[in-house]
Amino acid sequence: MEPAVKEYTYKDFANDQEVRWCPGCDDYVILRSxxxxxxxxGVKKEDVVFIxxxxxxxxxxxxxxxxxxxxxxxxxxxxASGVKLANPQxxxxxxxxxxxxxxxxxxxFIHVLRRNINLNIILFNNEIYGLTKGQxxxxxxxGQKTKSSPYGNTQPPFxxxxxxxxxxxxxxxxxxxxxxxxxxxxxxxxxxxKGTSLVEVLQNCVIFNDGCFVKYTxxxxxxxxxxxxxxxxxxxxxxxxxxxxxxxxxxLEVATIGENGITQEDLLVHDAREKDPTMHQMLVRxxxxxxxxxxxxxxxxxxxxxxxxxxAQVREKSSFKKADDLFFSGEIYEVxxx
Amino acid sequence: xxxxxxxxxxxxxxxxxxxTVVIRFVGDSGDGMQLTGTQFSDTSxxxxxxxxxxxxxxxxxxxxxxxxxxxxxxxxxxxSVEVSTPGDNVDLLVAMNPAGLKTNLYAVKPGHTxxxxxxxxxxxxxEKAQYATNPLEDDSLENYRVIEVxxxxxxxxxxxxxxxxxxxxxxxxKNMFALGMVYWMYGRSKDHTIDFFNKKFKSKPHIIxxxxxxxxxxxxxxxxxxxxxxxxxxxxxxxxxxTYRIIMGNTATAWGFLAAAEKSGLELFLGxxxxxxxxxxxxxxxxxxxxxxxxxQAEDEIAGISSAIGASFAGDxxxxxxxxxxxxxxxxxxxxxMMIELPLVVVNVQRGGPSTGLPTKTEQSDLFQAMxxxxxxxxVIVIAxxxxxxxxxYAYQASxxxxxxxxxxxxxxxxxxxxxxxxxxxxxxxxxPEIKNHIIKEAKENWHPYERDEDTLxxxxxxxxxxxxxxxxxxxxKDRNTGNVSHVxxxxxxxxxxxxxxxxxxxxxxxxxxxxxxxxxxxxxxxxGGTFGSLYSAVKQLSEEGYKNIGLAHFNYINPLPKNTGExxxxxxxxxxxxxxxxxxxxxxxxxxxxxxxLPFNKIQGLPFANDELIEKFKLLAQ
Numbered sequence: 001m002e003p004a005v006k007e008y009t010y011k012d013f014a015n016d017q018e019v020r021w022c023p024g025c026d027d028y029v030i031l032r033s034x035x036x037x038x039x040x041x042g043v044k045k046e047d048v049v050f051i052x053x054x055x056x057x058x059x060x061x062x063x064x065x066x067x068x069x070x071x072x073x074x075x076x077x078x079x080a081s082g083v084k085l086a087n088p089q090x091x092x093x094x095x096x097x098x099x100x101x102x103x104x105x106x107x108x109f110i111h112v113l114r115r116n117i118n119l120n121i122i123l124f125n126n127e128i129y130g131l132t133k134g135q136x137x138x139x140x141x142x143g144q145k146t147k148s149s150p151y152g153n154t155q156p157p158f159x160x161x162x163x164x165x166x167x168x169x170x171x172x173x174x175x176x177x178x179x180x181x182x183x184x185x186x187x188x189x190x191x192x193x194k195g196t197s198l199v200e201v202l203q204n205c206v207i208f209n210d211g212c213f214v215k216y217t218x219x220x221x222x223x224x225x226x227x228x229x230x231x232x233x234x235x236x237x238x239x240x241x242x243x244x245x246x247x248x249x250x251x252l253e254v255a256t257i258g259e260n261g262i263t264q265e266d267l268l269v270h271d272a273r274e275k276d277p278t279m280h281q282m283l284v285r286x287x288x289x290x291x292x293x294x295x296x297x298x299x300x301x302x303x304x305x306x307x308x309x310x311x312a313q314v315r316e317k318s319s320f321k322k323a324d325d326l327f328f329s330g331e332i333y334e335v336x337x338x
Numbered sequence: 339x340x341x342x343x344x345x346x347x348x349x350x351x352x353x354x355x356x357x358t359v360v361i362r363f364v365g366d367s368g369d370g371m372q373l374t375g376t377q378f379s380d381t382s383x384x385x386x387x388x389x390x391x392x393x394x395x396x397x398x399x400x401x402x403x404x405x406x407x408x409x410x411x412x413x414x415x416x417x418s419v420e421v422s423t424p425g426d427n428v429d430l431l432v433a434m435n436p437a438g439l440k441t442n443l444y445a446v447k448p449g450h451t452x453x454x455x456x457x458x459x460x461x462x463x464x465e466k467a468q469y470a471t472n473p474l475e476d477d478s479l480e481n482y483r484v485i486e487v488x489x490x491x492x493x494x495x496x497x498x499x500x501x502x503x504x505x506x507x508x509x510x511x512k513n514m515f516a517l518g519m520v521y522w523m524y525g526r527s528k529d530h531t532i533d534f535f536n537k538k539f540k541s542k543p544h545i546i547x548x549x550x551x552x553x554x555x556x557x558x559x560x561x562x563x564x565x566x567x568x569x570x571x572x573x574x575x576x577x578x579x580x581t582y583r584i585i586m587g588n589t590a591t592a593w594g595f596l597a598a599a600e601k602s603g604l605e606l607f608l609g610x611x612x613x614x615x616x617x618x619x620x621x622x623x624x625x626x627x628x629x630x631x632x633x634x635q636a637e638d639e640i641a642g643i644s645s646a647i648g649a650s651f652a653g654d655x656x657x658x659x660x661x662x663x664x665x666x667x668x669x670x671x672x673x674x675x676m677m678i679e680l681p682l683v684v685v686n687v688q689r690g691g692p693s694t695g696l697p698t699k700t701e702q703s704d705l706f707q708a709m710x711x712x713x714x715x716x717x718v719i720v721i722a723x724x725x726x727x728x729x730x731x732y733a734y735q736a737s738x739x740x741x742x743x744x745x746x747x748x749x750x751x752x753x754x755x756x757x758x759x760x761x762x763x764x765x766x767x768x769x770x771p772e773i774k775n776h777i778i779k780e781a782k783e784n785w786h787p788y789e790r791d792e793d794t795l796x797x798x799x800x801x802x803x804x805x806x807x808x809x810x811x812x813x814x815x816k817d818r819n820t821g822n823v824s825h826v827x828x829x830x831x832x833x834x835x836x837x838x839x840x841x842x843x844x845x846x847x848x849x850x851x852x853x854x855x856x857x858x859x860x861x862x863x864x865x866x867g868g869t870f871g872s873l874y875s876a877v878k879q880l881s882e883e884g885y886k887n888i889g890l891a892h893f894n895y896i897n898p899l900p901k902n903t904g905e906x907x908x909x910x911x912x913x914x915x916x917x918x919x920x921x922x923x924x925x926x927x928x929x930x931x932x933x934x935x936x937l938p939f940n941k942i943q944g945l946p947f948a949n950d951e952l953i954e955k956f957k958l959l960a961q
Contacts, residue, residue, distance in 0.1 A: 017822065046805040051648065054813075061810050062823065067802040069651055070812025071644070072674050078609075078641035082648025082656070083802070085632055086607055090652065090802050108644070111637040311627045318628035323596045326626070327764045328581060333384040335763075337579035 010035035012045060015065035021056060026177030026203040030124065031063055033180045034093075037187035038066075043091040051080040052095035053105060056131045057124035057203075060095040074105025077112035077121065084119050088304045091191060092119040099129045102138035102158050110167035115303045116195045120187070123160055123198060126205040127212050134208035146208070160200045161284035165277045165296065171197035172280070173294040176217035177204050182228065182293070189294055195302050216290040227289040231272040231297065234264055237289050244268070252282050254289070272297040351568035353525055358417035359572060360425035361520065363513075364442045365434030366403055367395070367410045370513040374432075375412025377517055381530045383584050383761050386574025387416040390726075390871065391584075391759045392424035395698070404466035409441045416524075418573040420878075422725070422871035424758055426948045430523075432516050434458060434489075436467035443479075451483045453519065455512065457490035485566065487559070489515050496555035502544045511552045518556025525569050528553055580763045587726035587756040588615070591659075591685060591749075592622035594733025596629060597765070599655045601734075602741055602773040607654040608633040609645035611664065614697045615753040616687035619659045639667035643684065647671060650680040651811070653777070653801035655737055657683040662691045662704050665711065665748075672746055673712040676837070678811040679788075679797045681740035681775075685733070688752040688868075690944040699944025700754035702867055703919040708748040709897060709926065715834045717841040719743065720897040722750040722867035727762040729755060732894060734770060741775045743844055744796035750896075752868040752918075754946050775799065781806040786821040794847075795840035844898050851900040855881045856889035861960040862910035864936075866893040866923050869947055873916055876952035880960070888960050896923070899930060907934050912959050914939050916947065 013035040021027045038048065048066040052058035054073035061068025067090075071079050076094045084092045094112075101109045101123055112121070128146060129135040135148035139160065143152040164172050171193045173186045183201065190197035202213040216225045227237040227245065235245040236257075244267035246255045255262045271279070272294050280296040320326045361378065363371045372393055383389045394411040401408025415425035427447045433439040435458040446452060459474055473479055474486060493512040497503055514531075521528055532550055539545040560566055585593075599606035608631065610620045624633040632654070636642040643658040650656035660668060665686045675682045688704045690696025708720045719739050723732035729751055736749040776791065776799045787809040788797050800807035809821060817824035818833055853862070855877050865873040870892050877890040891906055893899070907913060907927075914937045915924035921938040928936055939955055941947055 044805070046808060047803055049652075049802045061812070064810075066808050067651075068810040068812075069648075069678070070810065070814060071647075072670055072813055075640060075644040075671060078636065078644035079648035079651070081636075081641075082607065082609060082634070082645030082650075083652045084648075085634060085645070086605070086649035086652035086654040086656075087803060107637050108641055111641070307632070311630065314627040320626070320628045322767065323593070323600045323629065324766050324768075326596070326629075327583075327593065327766070330583070331380055331384075332581050332583045332764065334581055335386060335574075335577045335579050 006044070008039035008045065010039060013038050013065055015063065017062050019063050020059065022207055024206040025056075026126075026201070027057060027060070027124065029177055029180050030122065030183065030201055030203065031060065033183040034122070034187055035064070036184045037191070040188050041091065041191045043191070047089060048091045048093070049080075049083055050093045050095055051076045051083060053097075053100040054131070055097040055100045055129070057095055057097040058100060074100050074103070075108060076100070077105065077108040080119050081112055081115070081117050084117050085304065085307070088118070094119060094121040096121060096123055097130075098123065098125045098127060098137045098139040098160070102160065102163070106138075110163070113164055113167040113169040113196050113198065116168070116170055116300055117303045118194050118196070120190045120197045121199065122187075123200045124203045125160055125200050126203045126209055127157070128205050128209035130205050130208055159284060160198075161295065162281060164198050165281050165284060169198050169296065170195040170298045170300045171294070172200070172284070172296045173198070174200045174202065174284075174292050176202045176213060176222070176226070176292060178217050178219075179292070186294060189297070193297055195300055225289055227291050229270040229272070229283065229291055229293040229295060231270055231294065234267040234269050236264070236267060243289075252286055273299065353569040353571040355571050355573070357419050357572070358415060358421060358425075359430065359524065359570065360413065360415045360428045361430045361432070362411055362413040362428045362442060362445060363432045363516070364409055364411040364438035365513070366437070367401055367408050368403065368510070369410070369434045370510060371410045371412050371434070374513045374517045375414050377531045377534065378520060378526070379414040379416070379759070380584055381521070381526050382414070382416040382524070383582065384530055385526060386577070387418065387572055388421040388575040388577060389584060389759075389761055390415045390421050390424045392754070393757055404435055404437055404463045406437045406441055406467060409438050411438070411442060416572055418575050420575065422874045423946065426950070430520070432520065434513065434516065436463045436469055436473070439473065440467045440469065446482055448481045449483070451485060452479065453485045453487060453516065455489035455516070456486040457488050485563070487519070492555060492559065493552050496551050497548055500544055500548055500551070503548055507545065507548065511549050514549050514552040515556035515559070518553040519560040521553075522557045522560035523566060523569055525571050528557060577761065578763060582761045582763050584759050585727055585730070585762040586618070586759040587723070587729040587751060588618035588687065589622050590727055590729035590762060591723070591733045591751060591756070592619045594730040595623070595655070595657055595683070595737060596626060596631070597730070597767055597770055598734045598737030598773060599631070600629070600767050601770055602655055602737065602775060604653065604655040604741075604775070606631045607646060607649035607656045608659065609636050609642040609649065609656070610634070610659045611636050611639045611642045613639070613661045613664045615689055615756050616659045616661045616664070616685065618756070619685060619687070639664040640671060643668040643671040643675075643682075646682055647675050647680060650675070650682050651802070653799070655741065656681070657685065657737070659685040659687070661687045661689050661697075662707070663694065665704060665707055669711045670713070672718065673714065673716045674813050675746045676712070676716045676718055677813050679744045679837075680746075681744055681799070682746040683733070683736045683740050683749055684746060685749045685751065687756045688750060696944040698753065700752045700868065700946060701918050701942065701944060702752060702869070703922065703942070704750065705866075705896070705919065705922040705926070708750055715838065717838050717897065719745055719747040719841060719844055720750065721747065721895050722893070723755060724867055724870035724892060724894055726755050726758045726760045730762065730765070738771070738773045739844060739847065741773055742796065742847060743794050743840060744776055744799060745840065750867055755868040777801060778807065779804060786819070787811060788816055788818060788821045790836075794843055795836060842898050845901045848895045848898075848900060850902045851891055851893065851906050853889045853891045853906055856886060858909035859887035859889055860911050861888045861956060862907065862913045863888060863890045863956060864893070864913060864915045864923075864927070865890070866896060866917070869916060869918060872947040872949065872952060876947075876949055876956060879949070879953060880956055885957070885960055888956055893923070896926070904931055907931055913937065914955070914959060916952070918942065918946070
């Protein structure tokens with residue numbers, strides 16, 4: 001029998017390093033949410049690995065009392081893939097930002113999703129380069145004035161969710177940086193999901209892009225502007241829980257319960273587990289309401305599972321058990337002494 | 339020019355004894371020249387000859403038939419004496435078409451033999467080969483012994499009556515006619531090749547029959563052909579007793595890693611991205627899932643090395659394979675591996691550079707890149723294999739050094755030795771040296787990840803999954819006493835020195851430099867890596883000619899250099915450093931031994947050194 005996993009609290013995952021993010025940064029919320037999620041996932045502390053790239057968010061592993069690597073810009077998904085393939089028993093987490101994953105690491109980002117290796121990616125999206133002090137990023141909006149776009153950004157942004165679904169992400173969730181409770185739960189679900197889980201956190205940068213998500217995330221508007229989806233539940237939102245999504249032709253529309261004969265039954269029910277990502281794409285793209293929660297969670301075979309099955313097959317058929325079997329096989333010949 | 343086509347049954351002369359012979363088979367990409375050459379070299383190796391081979395394919399995948407750039411060739415050098423290169427010029431050229439003759443004639447020694455398929459010298463093929471007149475009918479070949487054979491016709495005749503053969507199969511088997519002829523000429527048995535047919539075409543008996551018939555037809559044709567007055571005999575070479583196989587450099591590299599993984603008790607992880615001429619290592623390792631090899635074809639070169647770094651962090655023996663441009667892309671990640679002091683082997687199968695350069699040609703121009711191609715002070719171990727067979731040893735040694743010193747190791751090979759093949763005296767796992775590692779299982783008090791072994795300065799290796807050793811590493815400078823991030827100026831300097839000293843101390847774990855042919859004298863020939871065969875043959879020849887004042891020192895260890903390097907250099911009056919680049923190792927030596935004069939000898943043509951050019955140069959300097 002496996003020994004029972006020790007009962008942890010979030011404190012077991014914190015260490016003595018002084019956290020050096022700017023006061024008021026959402027990164028603190030994410031850090032604490034991760035530390036709170038880990039005791040719930042039933043993984044031993046020594047089996048947890050955090051791999052980050054470069055950027056403010058990527059300091060994250062230094063603040064976790066687990067195994068970790070603060071690596072190089074954009075490469076965390078590739079490094080984490082190596083960790084996971086080397087030891088599939090580990091719980092592997094990638095910490096990245098919008099510059100790290102959408103710009104310099106774009107290639108690794110799409111390929112890790114395509115392969116569906118069982119690891120968790122937390123994307124801290126603040127729509128700005130923070131560590132280099134305020135340049136526009138691939139998620140910055142057109143017209144946004146930054147240090148490197150003083151007259152306004154002219155490069156249209158990526159939507160991380162759209163990009164991820166296009167790259168065949170099986171699990172995508174989005175959550176505001178000021179929703180620690182939901183965030184914690186999403187991290188738990190992400191870890192439980194077998195395959196690559198991507199969680200986009202809308203993370204406010206208090207210094208260089210303060211308030212960029214406030215129209216969705218501020219407490220006063222949050223319930224009216226965000227639709228928090230849950231699998232199997234109708235897509236309802238609003239302070240009075242009276243608004244929801246319906247499908248009109250090929251478009252999602254907001255309907256109000258009680259108006260035009262709309263009842264709760266007319267609202268769409270969220271199916272995160274559907275293989276076809278069309279509806280998930282529509283949800284990701286929606287600007288009002290902004291859809292948060294686990295948008296997609298489609299169970300699919302993982303790369304490790306496929307590799308394991310192949311290895312078992314090859315092993316069974318092969319007569320090579322040791323390297324010597326190979327070296328001394330086939331076209332060999334003897335040279336005799338004189 | 340001798341071009342009679344008379345066949346009679348005159349009694350043959352006894353075989354003429356030769357020490358070595360170089361044969362090149364050339365034809366269209368579809369003519370099966372690689373197979374023909376491989377069969378001849380394998381058969382000769384099994385007969386007991388020393389063998390070295392080199393393939394030459396077109397870089398186009400399916401070049402148009404008959405075109406000059408679609409010529410595929412395979413050169414084999416066999417000997418009753420030690421053979422250390424595939425040879426420069428050839429004693430026998432077998433040309434299956436005009437394009438093959440045209441592009442390879444330069445390599446045939448004057449007065450030596452060319453066998454051609456006469457049937458292929460038709461108007462269409464001559465035009466494609468850009469011959470204004472048929473070279474078999476003008477005087478252009480008068481300095482050679484040309485044997486014209488209607489190979490296509492004779493092959494067709496030999497196959498009359500076998501059911502189920504279409505024209506394609508028939509024309510594809512004419513290479514076996516050529517092989518049969520060459521087997522007779524060099525007194526080789528056909529058995530190995532017939533065995534090969536039986537295994538390869540198990541389920542297609544008509545193909546076995548066809549190939550065997552054509553092989554026999556070629557063999558007996560040569561026996562009865564007046565134009566070949568005698569066969570040649572090349573006795574077995576004196577080779578150390580043991581079990582051998584013919585191995586290609588890239589395969590030997592891959593197998594060296596298999597051996598290192600088994601010996602070290604670690605699992606092997608390869609992260610790689612396809613690139614010529616390194617890809618065959620990936621091709622080889624993906625086959626070996628039965629040994630638990632994890633071969634990961636990544637999305638790019640950077641992900642190749644990055645995934646390997648991740649695997650190393652997680653406790654695997656991790657490697658990445660590439661060629662020049664790929665090493666450039668891996669530079670940043672390699673710096674990370676150096677900084678976090680993880681074991682990692684990077685194989686660079688060098689090709690002609692810079693940029694895309696000459697992908698299918700050989701060169702040694704990545705030495706500086708291997709030494710210095712990273713930001714900051716970032717020394718790594720650099721070693722180089724020097725023959726197809728010792729790619730095995732140096733892949734093994736690269737793994738051993740990486741694990742024993744907790745550092746990245748760059749292993750340099752090159753297109754010449756990677757694609758070349760030679761006999762390898764098979765090494766069993768039991769016969770290989772032990773490989774230690776620095777894995778720790780338990781934390782002592784105040785443990786931290788940058789604690790070092792006193793002798794080697796290798797840090798300890800705490801692997802995820804080990805309780806109590808949770809720690810963070812990263813590209814930021816670390817405090818030498820805690821492993822935490824540190825920006826303290828003195829600490830950075832000490833850590834920089836420590837990382838440099840760690841590499842320097844590898845000297846204690848590598849063999850001394852050895853000299854061949856002379857320990858002291860007038861001229862020391864220096865080389866490194868894949869030029870060994872060329873340099874060794876040349877200095878050996880000179881030694882046999884009486885130049886006992888020339889020594890050879892060939893380097894496999896470049897960073898650090900062997901401890902006794904200075905001592906060896908001091909024993910010669912002149913030193914020449916031979917490299918297939920514009921002068922890189924020579925400058926590394928100058929930097930390390932400032933009082934000594936080093937003469938550079940360089941070639942940058944994408945080709946190995948030719949024997950003649952070396953001999954001429956060395957003679958001049960040794961007088």
